[in-house]
Amino acid sequence: MITLSENTLQEIEKAASKYVDRKSALMAALWAAQAEFGQLSPDVIKAVAEVIGVSSAHAQGLATYHSLYWKKPVGKYVIMLCTNIACTLMGAETLLEHLEKKLGIHEGETTPDGMFTLQEVECIGSCGNAPAMVINETFYYDLTAEKIDGILEGLK
Amino acid sequence: MEKILLKNIDVTNINDIDVYIAHDGYKSLDKAFQMGPAAVLEEVKRSGLRGRGGAWFPAGMKWQFCVEVNKFPKYLIANADEGEPATFKDRPFLEKDPHQLIEGMIVSAYAIGASKGYIYLRGEYPTGYKVLNAAIDQAYKKNMLGKNIKGSDFSFDLAVHRGAGAYICGEASALIESLEGKRGQFRVRPPYMATHGAFGMPTVVNNVETLVNVSHIINGGADWWGSIGSKDSPGPKVFGISGHLQKPGLYELPMGVTLRELIYEHGGGIKDGKELKAVIPGGVSTAMLTPEHLDIKMDVKSLQAAGSAIGSGATTVMSEDACVVHMVWRAMAFFYHESCGRCTPCREGTDWMVKILARIENGEGRTEDLKILEDTCHTIHNNCFCPLGEGAVNPVLSGLKYFRADFEEHIRTRGCPKGLRARARH
């Protein structure tokens, strides 16, 4: 059994106060829980569902419907590389290969030391500065393999 | 054209309400409150403003439907999901100039008679989430939001609802489902949103850029605003141009600018002096065009006549270096990933098409594959609940229409002439 921290609970209540129906705060609650636990395991989802007052199945359904909720453990840094059309035109696929080689993992995997998760994502609204990626909440633009090497070096 | 929407985008701290007010911000509220809601609605109708989220429905008409319903409270929702691939035009308002959106929403809500508002923000914009929340807090403190705004009898509450990465949630009715804490899935109409929208109440959903325009219409008047750009779909527009260009980026231009001007004047021409091969004019779900279409105007009517659509106005350019088959495969991988799975033609059709396109790209294509692709598109067309499925067929059909020889070459020579491969995707 997992208990949500006081902080997370407060955030959920604050979100709930913005709607006529508390169920609307389910997405915000999942965000808050993900911020606390780093991922949404079935136990975490169950705890969130109870606080909001929906079934676990409903909350689970919502969590799996969205690509930004992590359903399994992720690394300290989640590298989200866009490979949608503008980024692919500008060479994103070569960068994906570069990252896979450099980190020694496939797309969708996490390095054994738990540092990096590599995730291919759809458009992140940075198409004018393609190719682009997001690491946790920081955006990086106009990428090249060398630039990526420098960025990862800075994160160690 | 002098900038209207992006005029203050690079002003330092324009996200701060005092700086925003010092740049004539929130001025349209005084004028609107003087005019009264009916006159504001009339002004917006007269301006010819059409929604900038993709469907280009006349904003004033949509509002009118909602005004006519005698049920309260009414909701106004800003669609900040910006999910159409290659679209990045709403982002500056969300991350840099949030008060421009808030101001536009207040004036619009006043005309509609909405007392509650949400900004449905895509999960991929964490900065926007912080910036918008801070701006809303400031607006409450200055009584631009909340009870009796600026001493008027109008009250309006606004909050941000954060999405979590699902393209379909940008579709207005799916967005409302998502707002209500359910999985974002398309709602069959009727009932319409004007009567049964968010929480069963009358609701208007408008794109961010649509709402941003409203205060400018009120400040400058419908005649001035409506005289900008194209008659059929007037006003200023933020065009996001991407792909093989010398100067990709955001450009605020009048509606009706030609593709040629967009690409060669503003975008600086094709990257590395290459030849233009194809253009996607309005986001991935619009049909691609060719160099023959360069003199087409970026407005609703002209692009429709050319067999495409203006969509979000996100224009992506491919030079001779691009492989059309590869791009169509990548577009389909997106639609397959984003299909909500409810209708069989969309769910299975996009799956099939990714697989077929991948095998063509990888040199395992068969002669009959092109026919299967076309048949699958026709099966999806008109057989799906929502326009996502309809959008998915556009890259394939337009690709086959204009670049069939490229597909055939892949099949004949058993591979991609550019040496590209389609990856396995999850």
Ligand SMILES: Cc1cc2nc3c(=O)[nH]c(=O)nc-3n(C[C@H](O)[C@H](O)[C@H](O)COP(=O)(O)O)c2cc1C
């Ligand atoms: C699959 C799909 C995704 C959509 N995504 C968006 C979006 O991200 N942003 C948006 O403003 N409209 C989007 N739309 C269009 C909306 O359904 C709706 O038409 C629009 O928000 C209405 O606003 P407007 O009249 O101001 O354009 C999408 C439509 C579909 C079918």
Ligand code: SF4
């Ligand atoms: S067309 Fe596709 S996305 Fe739309 S409702 Fe059907 S399965 Fe879902």
Ligand code: FES
């Ligand atoms: S296509 Fe990569 S950021 Fe838009």
